[in-house]
Amino acid sequence: MADNAKPKVGFYSFSGCEGDLLTIIHCEDELLDIFAAVDVRSFRLASSDVHNDEPLDIAFVEGSITTNHHAALIKGIRERSALVVALGACASFGGPQSARLGYDDWEKRFKKIYGDAKLTVARAFESQPIDEFIKVDCYIPGCPIDKHQFFFALTRLIKGMPVEFPSFPVCAECKWNENECLLLKGELCLGPVTAGGCNSRCPNYNLPCVGCWGPTKEANVASEINLLKERNFSETDIVNKLRLFGGAAMVRRFADLLGIEPQGPLKKVRSKKEDKHKPIVTAEVKKVAVPKGTKTKPKTKVNAKTGKKR
Amino acid sequence: MKALKLKKGDMYTYLESLKSYGELWGPVSRGDKYVYGKLDNVRDVALEALRTIIPPKKFFVPPRFNMFRYSDNKFTETFEDIKPRVLFGLHPCDIHGIMILDELFLDRFPDPYYKKRREATAIIGLSCTPDDKCMARSTNTHAVEGGFDLAFNELDEDYLVWVGSSLGDDLVRLNIDLFSEDINTGDLQKYLAWRRKRNARYKLNFDLTGMPDIMELSWDSSLWQELADRCLACGSCSMVCPTCNCYNVRDVSDLSLSSGVRERYWDSCMNMEYALVAGGHNFREARAERLKLWYTHKLKAFITEYGKPSCIGCGRCIDTCPVNINVAEVIRSLQGQEVKV
Numbered sequence: 001m002a003d004n005a006k007p008k009v010g011f012y013s014f015s016g017c018e019g020d021l022l023t024i025i026h027c028e029d030e031l032l033d034i035f036a037a038v039d040v041r042s043f044r045l046a047s048s049d050v051h052n053d054e055p056l057d058i059a060f061v062e063g064s065i066t067t068n069h070h071a072a073l074i075k076g077i078r079e080r081s082a083l084v085v086a087l088g089a090c091a092s093f094g095g096p097q098s099a100r101l102g103y104d105d106w107e108k109r110f111k112k113i114y115g116d117a118k119l120t121v122a123r124a125f126e127s128q129p130i131d132e133f134i135k136v137d138c139y140i141p142g143c144p145i146d147k148h149q150f151f152f153a154l155t156r157l158i159k160g161m162p163v164e165f166p167s168f169p170v171c172a173e174c175k176w177n178e179n180e181c182l183l184l185k186g187e188l189c190l191g192p193v194t195a196g197g198c199n200s201r202c203p204n205y206n207l208p209c210v211g212c213w214g215p216t217k218e219a220n221v222a223s224e225i226n227l228l229k230e231r232n233f234s235e236t237d238i239v240n241k242l243r244l245f246g247g248a249a250m251v252r253r254f255a256d257l258l259g260i261e262p263q264g265p266l267k268k269v270r271s272k273k274e275d276k277h278k279p280i281v282t283a284e285v286k287k288v289a290v291p292k293g294t295k296t297k298p299k300t301k302v303n304a305k306t307g308k309k310r
Numbered sequence: 311m312k313a314l315k316l317k318k319g320d321m322y323t324y325l326e327s328l329k330s331y332g333e334l335w336g337p338v339s340r341g342d343k344y345v346y347g348k349l350d351n352v353r354d355v356a357l358e359a360l361r362t363i364i365p366p367k368k369f370f371v372p373p374r375f376n377m378f379r380y381s382d383n384k385f386t387e388t389f390e391d392i393k394p395r396v397l398f399g400l401h402p403c404d405i406h407g408i409m410i411l412d413e414l415f416l417d418r419f420p421d422p423y424y425k426k427r428r429e430a431t432a433i434i435g436l437s438c439t440p441d442d443k444c445m446a447r448s449t450n451t452h453a454v455e456g457g458f459d460l461a462f463n464e465l466d467e468d469y470l471v472w473v474g475s476s477l478g479d480d481l482v483r484l485n486i487d488l489f490s491e492d493i494n495t496g497d498l499q500k501y502l503a504w505r506r507k508r509n510a511r512y513k514l515n516f517d518l519t520g521m522p523d524i525m526e527l528s529w530d531s532s533l534w535q536e537l538a539d540r541c542l543a544c545g546s547c548s549m550v551c552p553t554c555n556c557y558n559v560r561d562v563s564d565l566s567l568s569s570g571v572r573e574r575y576w577d578s579c580m581n582m583e584y585a586l587v588a589g590g591h592n593f594r595e596a597r598a599e600r601l602k603l604w605y606t607h608k609l610k611a612f613i614t615e616y617g618k619p620s621c622i623g624c625g626r627c628i629d630t631c632p633v634n635i636n637v638a639e640v641i642r643s644l645q646g647q648e649v650k651v
Contacts, residue, residue: 178345
């Protein structure tokens, strides 16, 4: 009975490695708290007891959309969910499988791999992020996501508060961790144009940033490309690296810099002006219904304001 | 201020003695760079280190820490990681950086988080030999007359040791047999010669007289936009600057939803949301405006208020910015000198 008082949530996955849901199920120290905070109605990694026809307060969706079957499912999830959260790089930007978004050569590539195979289960198409099909309320980027960002977003959404992720790039956290700058050491690092929040996960292990958190709101991709060219990286290598995880975010915002005239999906690239400062988190957060008198509702309103001092 | 002498060969023994005061921290190597690290083994200390990736401000304002823990209607401040510490090997410019932070965090509105960490920390300076990125002579921060408990100055086979506070005197007494008071005019000559040699090594020499005037006259300069086109707005300059001290706070709820922490972390005026206020207005949305603010603060506003620039000439921005935007280049440009980009 108590479960009825808690927000109902579902976890879903489409095309991807399921690494984001795996990150959540691996939260062994916090798993009981997660299940105490919300009523999990669908999470196939956790339980085969799934209820996929109920209204949800929050749907967490990982993976990209690659078939008409997926497209129908994601639309169904949207219809019965108050909030939809894109979980990870694939749901948010399309993931590595969307690295060629914007080039009209999907059928050629399909043929190269599968020959003349006929698909009978569903009709496949170029991999795309979920927001090409539905409205997304909040994005939790990363490959895989960072569990602390997931907890942060989960608690904020339950409380009906905005989900504000850091606007600084990977470089900031990389400095906090006192890493040697890989860019200055001659590596193709995307730290300066990639959203932080990962605690500079890769540079901490001496690996350059691949951009899996997607571009920052203000990413100066033109300067990053110039900088890498000066360091003798080829244009192809630079563009491929930017698009590997940047997917739709790169194509929508920086098609001109990447030398792409978007074809096929994403043909209707949003005007630059409109997308200029499009926040990663666009949550028009609706208050999730939490019945009165339950423990999940904070008695005093927690001050959500973030102050800034100089 | 009293002067003593310590034989170079006794340095490690003395460093070991300092551990009876508290944790010993000093420069250690990390790849081709240096960081301030905990000296569990005193022989790990990198006496040759010139500049660390981030400055010693991390000891007094950690990059990210929890200010307090809250639950329904109360909060408890947390001072988790504060213990007596000795910071060894700070060069004069970094000590000047700490003195600037002291003015900002201890004077008018004392910051308890800074104060508690600062009071638990002893500071031991160490002389250095500048490289081509050092410009402390231009900012007059190449020598220290205060702001330290002890300061070591290399002098042939010895260190000249300046005692700068009563705590410094106590630190000497942790192993007083290692120190000699036998200082003669020969030492003075050696010290003066060492100073001449060090001063001659500065490659970056600027006359910063009247910098606020020059900044004011450059308000509409096209320089800011030119720099902004290149600037990645990554904020690295602020993170490595010994005097950048802006921070942001946010509340992070526990999964229980009824308790949580208020987190405080380094911010940068290069961050796009720096001047974003409630209602969505951003006072400095343009990158050029934010860059101008950064340099106005270092070379104009701070001088007007405190009589000195808030750049201490450590060269970290020169060493760090991937697109070569730094204090030296901005000063050169503003003063009408040729700039190599």
